[in-house]
């Protein structure tokens with residue numbers, strides 16, 4: 001890469017400090033902080049006035065669809081989408097075809113990732129064989145192969161298997177991630193049960209579908225004294241259980257998706273399949289309470305639940321189209337636009353929710369700007385607006401819930417392990433992106 005001076009850029013760090021800093025990245029991809037510099041020795045100077053450098057984000061919940069559903073997403077497209085969104089490490093869920101429920105498939109996935117990914121992707125192994133909820137998968141073997149955690153995501157873990165998994169995973173410090181849903185209560189529901197579902201007579205999913213499963217999960221975590229992470233909370237009714245569990249000292253953590261902090265069943269277009277997600281977008285009060293819980297530290301992590309599908313699938317009738325929407329590329333920009341710019345939270349909060357807490361919970365490295373270390377950061381420009389369009393996405397799924405909306409804070413460049421893994425075409429014009 002050309003020698004580029006990043007001049008007086010505002011950098012944020014994982015200890016929640018920030019400072020203006022000048023540096024360049026050398027041939028080996030290492031960052032060199034500078035106290036003084038001679039501009040003439042650089043091929044390009046990036047003026048830092050409105051530029052902000054952030055640690056790389058972590059997403060503990062994505063669906064990269066490998067193996068078997070590469071028409072929806074693959075390692076190349078999924079990892080480039082992550083880089084475009086400012087992520088340096090992401091988890092991919094095992095509800096693939098075949099299900100990632102053994103060490104052989106974890107090995108296969110990791111060798112595919114090592115060959116094709118521009119960032120770090122950690123496989124999550126299935127808790128039960130073929131995610132059928134009947135037989136426990138070989139969790140320890142999968143962990144030895146590199147599975148970061150275990151989940152039957154897409155579905156809840158069946159009660160008996162969850163209990164066994166919690167007991168077993170405790171012996172090797174494994175982490176179980178549950179998708180809290182009572183599938184009997186959800187039935188064939190497609191949206192939140194409330195005003196809209198009643199007005200239009202649409203099959204619906206009551207909030208209790210999540211609440212009863214959260215209560216069950218906490219009871220089993222209490223009994224086993226193990227560790228559990230609850231995926232994508234959607235209703236305020238789950239929060240009182242989590243508050244009590246945390247007060248009790250149980251090792252329960254949880255996440256909320258970016259989209260569930262922004263959308264509710266009344267501020268989205270009805271019958272638009274981009275907004276068909278599970279759990280469904282619930283009431284405005286739920287949405288607001290989730291954000292308050294996040295601010296209070298009751299919810300630990302913000303994730304995307306990036307769940308790409310093909311255009312053909314998403315063009316089906318609302319009742320037929322699959323649940324799930326992409327989110328890796330818009331997550332940070334959406335949080336920045338809807339919350340930071342409206343003074344509802346600050347960048348340090350986002351660093352807590354998407355860098356510090358995921359790293360603590362899952363024992364991951366923190367990837368950030370560090371002198372004499374390989375470059376790990378993304379950079380965005382304050383005040384720079386983007387009209388969201390399908391062409392800007394690397395994900396195979398272009399059906400963003402933010403299409404045609406104006407968002408700020410999109411990354412202009414992302415460095416992972418010293419490599420430039422994403423660059424906006426108008427940023428650092430002297431540099432050709434290697435990847």
Ligand SMILES: [Zn+2]
Nearest residue numbers: 153154179231
């Ligand atoms: Zn899920």
